[in-house]
Amino acid sequence: MEQLEQIKEESKYLPSTNPLVTLVAYWAEQGNIVETEKLVSEWLPLVNQMRDSKESGEPLRTKLVFSLILMKAHLGALKAEVESIEGVNERLGVPSHRSRTSDMSAFFESWTRLVESFSVNDLQLPWASRQYHNAIVQFQIFANRLSEEEFPLSKAYEKILNMRSEGIQVTQRTFLYFLEAQARTATTGSTTEKPDLSKAAEIYYLMEKYGYNTDKSKAFKSMLEASFPSSEHQSKAPEDRSKILHSIFDVERMMGLNDVPHNVETMRTLLKHVFEAAAQKENEALYALNVVRYQMLREFPPVKPTFRTYRAMLKCASVCKDLGFIQDIVSEIEGHIADSVHDDENIKWNLAIIDTYLHTPGLINDGKTLAARLRLESRVNLEYWQILIEYYGEVEHNMAMVKKVFGSFCEWRNKYAVYKYPSERKNVKKENAVQDNVEQPEHDGTKTSSHNVKGNRETDEDEAKFPQIIQPFPTPPLGVKDTIMINLYLKYSIQSGADDLAKDLFLSVLNCFPPGLAIDRFDLDVLKEFAYFAWQDKRHDDLIWFFHNVIHRVKARNDKREKAAYKEFKNWVFEYVEAFGVLVKAKEKLARKFEKEKEKREPAAPPGCDNAIIGQNLRKLVWNYQIDMEYN
Known part of the structure; x- marks a missing residue:
């Protein structure tokens, strides 16, 4: 960059755009849109001057190249945002599809303007058309992970089929991105139906027709991922296992027809999900520990568990209350801790141990001791x-x-x-x-x-x-x-x-947050718990306070199911508060009516007359009882 700046200052001339394109492409790969746009805006005028120079034989399509690189920068930024959000969602235990946030509106508008900036002549060039259309499909796939309602995966699928019919090459990367997306969405609909792998299979056979057969196991790894229910469905319907086996058999049958054996990656995928599914019940967890674990050791080359697999194994052992097996796994993990160079990796392994200890009777004190040690060491x-x-x-x-x-x-x-x-x-x-x-x-x-x-x-x-x-x-x-x-x-x-x-x-x-701004930071289950306990304990004032101070300031994300759940909850709170207000007014009106009738038919009690005062108090009780009876 310094050398390019020096050339720019001294000679006002750029001998070749290759170094500049390489530098811009580097920032685009990082997903850094700001730096990419900055370089393009600074250097494009100089490139245009160079085009007019008779000494230069530089192609006249540098602006088109820069526009395609900007598309790559948008893809990188979107992918990074999706992975960041999903990393948080995994800890929160929320559904994998989240809404796009309000502060990303400008980003999506920027993408739309960029897509519309390409001319028909630009897309007549085969290399530009291929990059352009593949980028659009990939953007739709990544955006689907933020909001499946706004960016349905079906559009990406239709686009792939249209590209093939128009003779535009679909890259292998685009195919694999779609297969991974299919793995994420195959089980988000119903928890009782078998996952739909038909589109994934179709895409796989399209890859075969294009000649992409270098690593078939990646495609089947994605299909195996799709065979397992998503994490939120595992927790809601842990007893439903039959569809998992049928889907696994379907995938393995396809692997056999295409002469694709299991490798380390497909085995890890299979075993990881087996442990996670088995951790729901004690008998299944025990089976996974005693059978699947030793099957892993028999594979050649040996299948070394990943961090997620180790964590699922610890969960199985905790469910079984198998303290000895937990200690065996912890001993293996401690080997990873000793070998880890980075502090973040070290902390991650230790936290998996602490979490297991704190949920296993007999090891709770060990968990507290390890937690205190990490706190002392500021890790x-x-x-x-x-x-x-x-x-x-x-x-x-x-x-x-x-x-x-x-x-x-x-x-x-x-x-x-x-x-x-x-x-x-x-x-x-x-x-x-x-x-x-x-x-x-x-x-x-x-x-x-x-x-x-x-x-x-x-x-x-x-x-x-x-x-x-x-x-x-x-x-x-x-x-x-x-x-x-x-x-x-x-x-x-x-x-x-x-x-x-x-x-x-x-x-x-x-x-x-600014007054009046609706936010999506509260978990819906937390909001429901506050309202439910207030209703159950007949704390009407708290529920009314909740309605006036909180409920109108919260909003749902753009996920269709979440929006429907929020709407139903808000309507319940509104109807309750409205009905309660009507009843309170009716009771007050009825009380005023009885008070007037009382004044008409009862003379004031003589001063100092205890019997009269006692009688007056008794009549008050009777009137209040009548009010309550009529009110109820």
């Missing part, structure tokens, strides 16, 4: 705090410890992991995660002054800007990861009966 992350708060909230039901964990999380987050914008999360330096080897004091969840929670001027100023936020609390602005912990804290506050704390938490989250 913690968001998942660390989530594991602890879930343990104290769901296993011990200890609200005091839940408060302490949340307070410690806020202190850690505000001091060592604070970020101002979502993009900065990726740029948090390693040294920011290093703390002194002295455990910091934990908070009890009560309100404290700002200097007790945040010890720097910046956080003091933030608190002054947001005076209606309880402490301890993450410093605004809130990221998606912050809301994971906040929703868990809300959930356990509601379940423990700490209604005032729950109301303060609701308001604190809302006060982090």
